[in-house]
Amino acid sequence: MKEGDHLNEKQMLTLGIVTVLFLGFMLIAHLIDEHSLSTIKAKKVGDGQHGTARWATKKEIAHTFTSLPYEPEKWRNGDHLPQIQGTVIGCQGKKKTIALVDTGDVHTMMIGAAGVGSALVRA
Numbered sequence: 001m002k003e004g005d006h007l008n009e010k011q012m013l014t015l016g017i018v019t020v021l022f023l024g025f026m027l028i029a030h031l032i033d034e035h036s037l038s039t040i041k042a043k044k045v046g047d048g049q050h051g052t053a054r055w056a057t058k059k060e061i062a063h064t065f066t067s068l069p070y071e072p073e074k075w076r077n078g079d080h081l082p083q084i085q086g087t088v089i090g091c092q093g094k095k096k097t098i099a100l101v102d103t104g105d106v107h108t109m110m111i112g113a114a115g116v117g118s119a120l121v122r123a
Helices: 009-034 058-064 072-076 117-122
Strands: 066-069 087-092 098-102
Touching: none
Parallel strands: none
Antiparallel strands: 066 098, 087 098
16 A cells, blocks of 8 residues: 555545445345245145134124114115114024124125116115
């Protein structure tokens, strides 16, 4: 090295900033790679992989949905209209049918055969 070939203060500061940025970039790249999908062990179905789905208990159904007498014929005529609003999720019973109604603020998608749109609007 010749005399006068040493770095001045501005060049040292720039080199330090570039070094810190490079190390930060390398750290971020390492962390991203650690949390990627490539770390998941490939398993065949049934080798410890399962979900948490299950049927709801009667207590959970009673807590989640409102039960009311299901009387669609009367409702269509404007008689015995329920005071609550919601989506009928299902029914229970055979002789005296009870509707399970979800009164939550939820979105519902209805699918029907061709031509049933006007019946859905009236109901």
